Amino acid sequence: MNFVSTNNPAHRVSLKQAVLDSLPPDNGLYMPERLPALDAGFWQEWRDLTFQEIGLRVAQAFFGHDVPAEALRSIIDESLSFDAPLVEVAERQHVLELFHGPTLAFKDFGARFMARLMGWLARDDASMLTVLVATSGDTGGAVAHAFHGVPGIRVVILYPQGKVSGLQEKQLTTLGGNITALEVDGSFDDCQRLVKAALLDSGLSGQLRLTSANSINISRLVPQSFYYIHSARLLPAGVAPVFVVPSGNLGNLTAGLLAERLGLKVEHFVAANNRNDVLTEYLAGQPYAPRPSRATLSNAMDVGAPSNFARLLALFNHDHAAMSRRISGCSVSDEQTLAAIAEVAGCHHYQLDPHGAVGWYAAQQWHRAHPDSTTVVLETAHPAKFAEVLAQVPGIGPVAIPDRLASLADKDKCAIPMAADEAAFFACLRKLPSIG
Numbered sequence: 001m002n003f004v005s006t007n008n009p010a011h012r013v014s015l016k017q018a019v020l021d022s023l024p025p026d027n028g029l030y031m032p033e034r035l036p037a038l039d040a041g042f043w044q045e046w047r048d049l050t051f052q053e054i055g056l057r058v059a060q061a062f063f064g065h066d067v068p069a070e071a072l073r074s075i076i077d078e079s080l081s082f083d084a085p086l087v088e089v090a091e092r093q094h095v096l097e098l099f100h101g102p103t104l105a106f107k108d109f110g111a112r113f114m115a116r117l118m119g120w121l122a123r124d125d126a127s128m129l130t131v132l133v134a135t136s137g138d139t140g141g142a143v144a145h146a147f148h149g150v151p152g153i154r155v156v157i158l159y160p161q162g163k164v165s166g167l168q169e170k171q172l173t174t175l176g177g178n179i180t181a182l183e184v185d186g187s188f189d190d191c192q193r194l195v196k197a198a199l200l201d202s203g204l205s206g207q208l209r210l211t212s213a214n215s216i217n218i219s220r221l222v223p224q225s226f227y228y229i230h231s232a233r234l235l236p237a238g239v240a241p242v243f244v245v246p247s248g249n250l251g252n253l254t255a256g257l258l259a260e261r262l263g264l265k266v267e268h269f270v271a272a273n274n275r276n277d278v279l280t281e282y283l284a285g286q287p288y289a290p291r292p293s294r295a296t297l298s299n300a301m302d303v304g305a306p307s308n309f310a311r312l313l314a315l316f317n318h319d320h321a322a323m324s325r326r327i328s329g330c331s332v333s334d335e336q337t338l339a340a341i342a343e344v345a346g347c348h349h350y351q352l353d354p355h356g357a358v359g360w361y362a363a364q365q366w367h368r369a370h371p372d373s374t375t376v377v378l379e380t381a382h383p384a385k386f387a388e389v390l391a392q393v394p395g396i397g398p399v400a401i402p403d404r405l406a407s408l409a410d411k412d413k414c415a416i417p418m419a420a421d422e423a424a425f426f427a428c429l430r431k432l433p434s435i436g
């Protein structure tokens with residue numbers, strides 16, 4: 001299958017180029033040339049399949065022309081190596097726990113699949129691939145763990161010194177091997193600027209094969225559609241869920257829409273925004289107005305100019321009415337987020353993280369207007385990752401820290417301090433040891 005730019009359907013590339021380049025040169029995003037659907041045979045047996053089998057069938061629909069079934073099966077088995085349980089927290093109000101991966105956030109699904117697919121696509125290439133990633137905390141950890149030990153690829157993470165949490169820093173800096181962490185004396189925006197500069201520098205690209213691993217990569221998006229289908233099969237037969245998606249860059253929401261185009265019956269989508277709510281405004285009929293982000297308690301959703309908005313427009317042929325018939329927005333304040341955490345802990349004995357709490361609040365609003373609906377809130381992070389926020393909520397007991405997070409505390413940080421300028425960064429890249 002070929003992939004085309006959202007800005008120009010005539011710009012058509014192979015799977016390998018779409019995945020290894022990440023972005024088309026025209027600043028659009030890659031989308032499949034044709035959206036696949038799963039056949040009637042699949043929809044007869046889907047409720048009896050395992051999560052991994054569902055993943056394989058979806059992956060085959062998108063990548064089966066380019067990647068042999070054997071290879072896809074091992075990519076799936078290695079990336080879907082943990083479960084996504086569906087918990088009925090209150091009657092017909094479910095939470096889909098997407099935080100059981102190595103870095104305790106849903107980004108593990110996309111990053112692990114992307115790492116293995118990139119490894120396979122680049123398997124016969126003579127030169128090593130260097131993946132650059134700027135992180136404000138969560139993405140870097142998921143990407144580092146996903147690529148750790150993948151042959152032929154090394155990862156360079158740039159993170160702003162003193163601006164990520166202690167545990168996040170450990171997730172970035174303790175792996176070693178093919179993962180290098182650069183501790184930048186600057187902001188997240190500086191890190192992003194440096195990555196972009198390196199990708200665009202022709203001198204550097206003559207010496208190193210560079211790519212990036214941010215969420216605009218199509219291979220990070222497709223695997224996120226697996227768990228929509230997987231969770232719907234866990235509901236009573238015949239029930240079409242309302243998916244409530246805590247949203248930032250809109251990758252997760254876009255993946256849900258891909259699942260629907262594959263043939264999944266979905267009653268509706270709710271995009272739950274924190275105060276960075278350009279999508280909610282747009283769905284309510286206001287002009288699309290991207291702007292700088294504002295800091296909130298659900299910080300992984302602090303996005304003022306969501307990158308996957310272009311993919312939403314493409315999926316609905318730029319038809320605002322069509323989009324707002326399928327997706328409703330809901331904007332949630334920090335106070336409402338904290339109140340949702342308190343309510344769910346108090347009434348249902350369930351701990352939400354701040355991102356899931358934004359979703360829960362939006363689901364409550366939906367239920368009030370549609371009492372017969374069945375909602376599924378995507379819980380995107382483990383509450384232990386946001387223990388400082390939960391500590392602000394009266395009546396919340398201590399958050400249990402999972403072993404894989406607790407054991408990080410004893411590991412030694414290994415990062416290279418670096419000034420926030422291009423000369424320092426490029427010199428660093430040229431000095432990287434080659435990894436066998």
Ligand SMILES: *Cc1c(COP(=O)(O)O)cnc(C)c1O
Nearest residue numbers: 247248249250251252300380381
């Ligand atoms: C990245 C992230 C989100 C936002 O997901 P998008 O796909 O960018 O909309 C929500 N919650 C958590 C915990 C995240 O890390």
